[in-house]
Amino acid sequence: MNVQDDVHDEGGRRLDQIRLTGVTATGYHGVFEHERRDGQTFVADVVVHVDTRRAAAGDDLVHTVDYGQAAQLVAAVLSGEPVDLIETVAERIAATVLALPGVQAVDVAVHKPQAPIPVPFGDVVVSIRRDRTKLPAAEPYRPATGQVRRSADTGLRPRTAALPLAAGPSSPPAPELPPPSAPAVPVPPAPLPVPGPPSPPLGAPAAPAPAAASTPAPDASRLGHDAGPDGVGAVVVGPAPSGAVPTGVMPAVAAGPDAAPDGARTELMAPVPDVVDGELVLDALDEPPAQPVRCVLALGSNVGPAQETLRQAVAELAATPGVEVVAVSPLARTAAVGPEQPDFLNAVVLARTTLAARDLLRAVHAVEQRHGRERVQRWGPRTLDVDIIVYGDTVAVTDDLELPHPRAHERAFVLQPWAQVDPEAQLPGLGGGPVAQLAATAPDRDGVRWMALDWLTAPVPAANPEPEGASAGEAHLP
Incomplete structure (x- = not known):
């Protein structure tokens, strides 16, 4: 697909891009009866605009877009519920990808190379961009509960669960992807000891908590000025001040089914129903230095x-x-x-x-x-x-x-x-x-x-700005 203009975050910084090109599936979209009956090939190209620095800093999939999961979701829309227009398919893909955590904008191009056009042609493409200010005109694809799981930030390497592709009413059932092989179970790091009373639980646990989970959680007020709804703190990517401690990760906190979007579940070392990544993270930017x-x-x-x-x-x-x-x-x-x-x-x-x-x-x-x-x-x-x-x-x-x-x-x-x-x-x-x-x-x-030079002790002539006037340059850090 053609590269569109860069997308910038609220601070004016250009966002990074993750591209998926050529995601292909058989779909049953179109206005003609034979399109709904026989199906045809549809192809989607997707560009996800996201800040990848935090993920790279910790080498952690949790803080970026899992492009394997995204590709499966896109294919599920292509092969899913039939609609008349590929414009609708494009909007559904945009809504689905934009619903993934951390995504701030998405470009979608849907190709219909076998469109029933009575003249020679190469391709038919509908290309759109959607973001938080121009939302998609469709609802996101929502797989059945348990089909998709996101890996929690547990200090363990995440793994991606298989996503069966949803099929349309007139389509044959799509083959289920083979499940990943189970990795060896490493020993999770012990949580950092943090003074203060434990935070209130987010919900009833789905299973008995391990012994390590009884360690008091960090004070939620120390998670940062603008900590996100998942409560995740900072990631330090360079030298920390003397005396600082490495990042410590508290165990994931169990929550009820209403605590996460439909279809979003946390996968630890074994499938655990109704668990979201509600972990609390204490990092070096919260630790006072040993020396000034x-x-x-x-x-x-x-x-x-x-x-x-x-x-x-x-x-x-x-x-x-x-x-x-x-x-x-x-x-x-x-x-x-x-x-x-x-x-x-x-x-x-x-x-x-x-x-x-x-x-x-x-x-x-x-x-x-x-x-x-x-x-x-x-x-x-x-x-x-x-x-x-x-x-x-x-x-x-x-x-x-x-x-x-x-x-x-x-x-x-x-x-x-x-x-x-x-x-x-x-x-x-x-x-x-x-x-x-x-x-x-x-x-x-x-x-x-x-x-x-002496502005702290004496008035400076013309120090107070005049009420009007501006010119090129910048006088504050945004």
Whole structure:
């Protein structure tokens, strides 16, 4: 199929793609009686748009799309309930794939190479894209209960259950796929001991829990600021701060049949009915470091008395338990990007912290909220923006925190003030390097208008942005 335009996530980052081409099955779709009676070959190409970094970080199928399962679902739709139009088939495939966890958009092309057309032709193709803003005009295919299982994040290698292909009313029964051979059963890792009361159960267990399951589960409040409904925490993909512990995985929590979408079940080492992946994960970003860790915070404001807001924010950060402010950069005035809005005032704070990375994230969000921060419009004006740029040498990709900040290496309004206060600073991670050198080549370097040195103790002339005016460049990290 022709490659369509890239799809971007809410942060403006291009999503990755998983492609399935040439999925073929005999179907009974069409408006003519002989099409419904005799059937013909249908072919589907599918492009799934998803973020694959978390799966790659942990080398874990649970955090990406199982393309084997997806292919079977697509084939099931092709060979399933007959409809008149291949447009309907395409919508059903899109709805089915979009319902898989983690999928943010899907491209579907359905081919009907044996269409009853009375002139020579090569193929008939209907191609569509569906996402969360343009939902499919059909319901997803739902196999019978127990036909499809998703592997739980249990610390064990997942395996894929066979999916019998559904057949249409007029079609012969499709052959059942051979079951996979049973792998050797490894010993699961022991869960990490976590203080605090156990979390309430999600439902009655389907079978007696093993002895290890009696270990108290982590406090659900420590799963991250924006933890997803499955309760899965972060995945650390680089060096963790000194004293951090490796990822520990708690056993899957049994839940009732209403806790998961139809057809979605968890498979552990043997089929267990009515179990969903409700596991709790504690990772290194939740663990306080053994020694204070250096961190860099970027501050910005362009609503209200921006200089005073930044002054108060620095004082509140310094008063935060577990945070020691070491140095504060000059104040920079920088042009904004996006909708028309005033210039930003920006500064960088160097600090040491004994907080875990995710606890630091909660602390800076609390400072933002005290100053009325609202996340309404991307790249819009804001009373206060506080971003964690680096946390030691940690390189991590998680649902709620990415370290170092993924766009810091190209943002002069962060790099220039940072280089002023620490000329030898190094930005770790992909695209990193000497901060001063990165500042000199940053795409928005011309948007930094001026810097003031004594802004914490004295008013800076024209520090408060004028009510109107904007130009190219960027003055905050989205």
